[in-house]
Amino acid sequence: MLSKKGTKAATIDTLLTEKRKFKPSSSFARQANAKKSIYTTAKKDYVKFWENLASELVWKKKWKKGLTWKAPDAKWFVGGKLNVTESCLDRHIEEGRKNQAAFIWEGEPGDRRTLTYYELYKQVCKFANVLKSLGIRKGDRVAIYLPMIPELVISMLACARIGAIHSVVFGGFSPESLRDRILDLEAKLLITADGGYRRGQIIPLKHDADVALNECPSVTDVIIIKRGDFLLRFKEGRDHWYHRMMQEADAHCPPVSVDSEHPLFILYTSGTTGKPKGIMHTTGGYLTGVYATTKYVFDVKGDDVFWCTADIGWITGHSYIVYGPMAMGVTQVMYEGAPDWPDKDRFWQIVEDYGVSVFYTAPTAIRAFMKWGEQFPRKHDLSTLRLLGTVGEPINPEAWMWYYEHIGNKKCPIVDTWWQTETGHILITPLPGVTATKPGSATRPFPGIEAKILDEQGREIKEGGGYLAITKPWPGMLRGIWGDRKRFIETYWSKWDGIYFPGDGAKIDKDKYFWILGRVDDVINTAGHRISTMEVESALVEHNAVVEAAVVGIPHELKGQCLVAFVTLGGETTFDDIISRQLRDFVARKIGAIARPERIINAPELPKTRSGKIMRRLLRDIATGKLLGDTTTLADPDVLARIQRRYEED
Ligand code: WTA
Numbered sequence: 001m002l003s004k005k006g007t008k009a010a011t012i013d014t015l016l017t018e019k020r021k022f023k024p025s026s027s028f029a030r031q032a033n034a035k036k037s038i039y040t041t042a043k044k045d046y047v048k049f050w051e052n053l054a055s056e057l058v059w060k061k062k063w064k065k066g067l068t069w070k071a072p073d074a075k076w077f078v079g080g081k082l083n084v085t086e087s088c089l090d091r092h093i094e095e096g097r098k099n100q101a102a103f104i105w106e107g108e109p110g111d112r113r114t115l116t117y118y119e120l121y122k123q124v125c126k127f128a129n130v131l132k133s134l135g136i137r138k139g140d141r142v143a144i145y146l147p148m149i150p151e152l153v154i155s156m157l158a159c160a161r162i163g164a165i166h167s168v169v170f171g172g173f174s175p176e177s178l179r180d181r182i183l184d185l186e187a188k189l190l191i192t193a194d195g196g197y198r199r200g201q202i203i204p205l206k207h208d209a210d211v212a213l214n215e216c217p218s219v220t221d222v223i224i225i226k227r228g229d230f231l232l233r234f235k236e237g238r239d240h241w242y243h244r245m246m247q248e249a250d251a252h253c254p255p256v257s258v259d260s261e262h263p264l265f266i267l268y269t270s271g272t273t274g275k276p277k278g279i280m281h282t283t284g285g286y287l288t289g290v291y292a293t294t295k296y297v298f299d300v301k302g303d304d305v306f307w308c309t310a311d312i313g314w315i316t317g318h319s320y321i322v323y324g325p326m327a328m329g330v331t332q333v334m335y336e337g338a339p340d341w342p343d344k345d346r347f348w349q350i351v352e353d354y355g356v357s358v359f360y361t362a363p364t365a366i367r368a369f370m371k372w373g374e375q376f377p378r379k380h381d382l383s384t385l386r387l388l389g390t391v392g393e394p395i396n397p398e399a400w401m402w403y404y405e406h407i408g409n410k411k412c413p414i415v416d417t418w419w420q421t422e423t424g425h426i427l428i429t430p431l432p433g434v435t436a437t438k439p440g441s442a443t444r445p446f447p448g449i450e451a452k453i454l455d456e457q458g459r460e461i462k463e464g465g466g467y468l469a470i471t472k473p474w475p476g477m478l479r480g481i482w483g484d485r486k487r488f489i490e491t492y493w494s495k496w497d498g499i500y501f502p503g504d505g506a507k508i509d510k511d512k513y514f515w516i517l518g519r520v521d522d523v524i525n526t527a528g529h530r531i532s533t534m535e536v537e538s539a540l541v542e543h544n545a546v547v548e549a550a551v552v553g554i555p556h557e558l559k560g561q562c563l564v565a566f567v568t569l570g571g572e573t574t575f576d577d578i579i580s581r582q583l584r585d586f587v588a589r590k591i592g593a594i595a596r597p598e599r600i601i602n603a604p605e606l607p608k609t610r611s612g613k614i615m616r617r618l619l620r621d622i623a624t625g626k627l628l629g630d631t632t633t634l635a636d637p638d639v640l641a642r643i644q645r646r647y648e649e650d
Contacts, residue, residue, distance in 0.1 A: 018397050023436045032433025034296040042447030049448045050475050054288040058086040060257040071498035074473040076285030083255035084287050085161045088326035089121040101331045108197040108337025125253035127158035130245045134221045138163030143187040145169045147196025148336040151225045152312050155191045163256040167266045170313025172610040175211035182216045191223045195230035199338045206232040260284030266482045269421040278482030279421050289425035289476030294324030297429050298358050307333040308360040315421040344372045348380040360389035364612035366399045371547040374406045389415040394516050396538035400439035418442040418516050424476025441513045453508045458496040465507035470500040524553030526561045539590035545573040550606050552620040564623045566603040575602035607640045
């Protein structure tokens, strides 16, 4: 398709410009783990750069070669042998961090537990012995379906201790989703709990697991962790209580050294269509990548209290609760429940209580905090915070500014970190203390990472919009989709030759800063212009009346596609024709007439996945009058029905 400007079909017209820039303070820069020279060192020899970082970890046998690369297959630290738990546990015990808190955990009902590195080490060894007693061996797959309790970390590390491959299934997933994953994995064992808490409700995990297991013949044993006093059906012979088995287990378990390329875990992520993809990560490279990024992006030190609010069921929790921070030996906060339970200041209460210093959350959470109002953070002492991070979707500049002012008190740098389940660790990000940030930009590739903006044909775009591409291998890259080589190649490696395609649109500005525009299927071509739905959303939320917005493209006779905006209004504003017209004009003013939404739909809530991503695909189905797509990953399926009713009434 040709645009007005000729053959620029692959590029994305970017229309919003953000001029604000925030330089790191000299006091932060002085104490930062990363100095400016890190970029030049990495550029000289990127394999050597990663090798140096890998040497900071514990290896049983040193690798022979840093990298072998024949696209799409990378092998990092070839010939090396290690066990990740030695870097995450044993070495801290040997190096004087034995009695340091690894996790300060808080349950939603208010119960608290602190686990030192030594306590955690013993629990992991014991549980590894329990797994062995049930016949679990190196390479076996273990499915984990748990709430955010310390036993989730213990389970993952116990698997790693013996070379078993863990696959965590987010505790909010349905029995069907659990079943599909277990079937794909051919898992032998399931680790679950009697239940979990969420917003005061009990999630019946064991019950749901039983439903799933009716159709999973590969699972011969189930271990149940007792979280509360929840009712369950106990199947003799198959089911075992965690606490009973732990009582008898030996607290010594030598780590099984595995090859650097041995699979560490499989984590499922949904694609645009079809069944979820089991993203496979291996050992040496992954650990090096998460370790290095925790060290330099989150700048953690011995006296930090790090809190990543993600659920461990997602990649963010794997990389920045379990493996990265633990390899760094940091103290972390882990919280089981919802941010608005019992009240909307729960997070800030936690920050105050434990003196959290580095805080990592998602833009969708930040927008919720904005909507609830600044009176909630203001009630608490947040002065211990020194660094803030975001991940998961593009952050609109207004939310960035709110986070900066009301949470960071204008003194904390913000690291907007771009990465994916597939990339394993952060790839594009500011380095606090080095990089000047611009609200809404993930800034530059991490040292050792090469990213470019390419057009459809693979030509580089030096300034402007196009497709994000990662042009060199990196240690934590996915090694495949479990059991589906063809899909692996088609999804990520077939757009250009030997270059990774993450599926995101992005633009690069004159300072070589990257601005992620969202998934390319969220990019709309209207009247020959490609517009990111995110940019329109960002403009909409700048309007005082709008709290959150989702924009989709639907077919249009003249323009090819037009924009439909679903908006959540805040405060006193009621939805009517006047506000609808105002908003359309507002976008036209902010971005240009070509971005004016055709329709504005009132959506008091937006349909979201359990990880908080807006499901634009479903909104598109409503707007085009199509039957609804797969809604099984929705946090609250009723939201959709309500929006659809509103759409039809309009
Ligand atoms: C999006 C989460 C803009 C992006 C770690 C990516 C982002 C997808 C950012 C991966 C960011 C993640 N700015 N967009 N800082 N971080 N994304 O697999 O579209 O759950 O492809 O991994 O989230 O989501 P995933």
